Amino acid sequence: MSDTSSAPAAAPGYYQRHIFFCLNDRTNGEDSCAHHNAQAGFDRCKAQVKAAGLAGAGKVRVNKAGCLDRCAGGPVAVVYPEGTWYTYVDAADIDEIVESHLKNGQVVERLVTPAELGR
Numbered sequence: 001m002s003d004t005s006s007a008p009a010a011a012p013g014y015y016q017r018h019i020f021f022c023l024n025d026r027t028n029g030e031d032s033c034a035h036h037n038a039q040a041g042f043d044r045c046k047a048q049v050k051a052a053g054l055a056g057a058g059k060v061r062v063n064k065a066g067c068l069d070r071c072a073g074g075p076v077a078v079v080y081p082e083g084t085w086y087t088y089v090d091a092a093d094i095d096e097i098v099e100s101h102l103k104n105g106q107v108v109e110r111l112v113t114p115a116e117l118g119r
């Protein structure tokens with residue numbers, strides 16, 4: 001594996017962008033992202049990324065995550081490599097994140113999770 005000349009051009013990050021959705025579902029009475037339609041947000045994002053032809057190596061990956069410890073801003077998703085955190089509400093929000101950020105690299109400022117919101 002010392003010859004790297006055949007490595008794909010997009011190899012450094014493998015994915016151009018990677019979005020993680022917190023799907024944590026607390027059953028102890030505490031709030032969590034799953035109580036705010038996180039699964040629907042994840043499913044919508046996954047479907048929209050696939051439909052737009054953005055899924056795959058060198059492009060975009062959509063993944064489930066457990067608690068990301070920013071529950072107060074939930075439901076949350078985070079996009080790397082930028083490290084942009086989003087708080088979304090509905091399918092239209094997800095569609096805007098896909099089209100603007102995941103496809104075109106433009107942060108959707110109106111959906112950015114306020115910096116002070118942690119757990």
Ligand code: FES
Pocket residue numbers: 022023024031032033034066067068069070071072074075076
């Ligand atoms: S429950 Fe979603 S960030 Fe903690």
